[in-house]
Amino acid sequence: MYILRSLYLLWLIPRSWIDAVLVRKKPFAQRYACMKKWSERLLSHYRVTLDVQFQEQLPKDQPILFVCNHQSEFDMLLQMAVLDLPFTFISKKENEKVPYVAAWSKTLEVILFDREDRGSAIHMLREAARRLKAKDNLLIFPEGTRSKGGVMHPMQAGSMQPAFMAKACIVPIVLKNSYDYMDVMKHKGTFHIHILKPLYYEDYKPLKAEGVTVQLQEEMQRVLDEA
DSSP: OOOHHHHHHHHHHHHHHHHHHHHTOOOHHHHHHHHHHHHHHHHHHHHEEEEESSSOOOOSOOOEEEEOOOOTTHHHHHHHHHHHOOOOOEEGGGGGGSSSHHHHHHHHHOOOEEEOHHHHHHHHHHHHHHHHHHTTEEEEEEEEEEEEOSSOOOOGGGGGHHHHHTTOEEEEEEEGGGGHHHHHHTTTTEEEEEEOBBBHHHHHHGGGGHHHHHHHHHHHHHHHHOO
């Protein structure tokens, strides 16, 4: 049955590409809703369960920089499935080479940058700050690379700069087992996602970027360490 479901993806993914093109000129909220629908459809197809825990309601009156640990290429689908609030991603430029990701990256106006190019990284930070100031919501993976397991890589303090520049709210997200997504889907298992308490500009401003990064890493790792 798992093999049959996997073969179904041969139809599902190309169909999503078509939708990505068809909605490209729609308002962003509609584009996001379309991608969210496809994310939910894929998860439903594999009959997996989402265990989502919110520590506090998300603010709707200010922009949010979602800060998430990065465990697999499946992370983006999970985040889209659980978050109703429209947002887009900050992602490495290499993802343009992945057909499914590339199609939706253009539709969702994902901020892509070259991690090996300092100029590209600076442009990314400025563009991210500009988007946040325009009241758009963004999600970034501050580790910079995937951590396949329960221990996060060190988070990069520079990734917090857009939040400081835009005085945006920071919301940490913890994915506990997406690195094992193939096994979870094969056995109709459960993905565990924790949305932690929002951190507002007035509260994190005195900490500076380095202090905020340390605090977030400790909070997120604590959740990962919980049984």
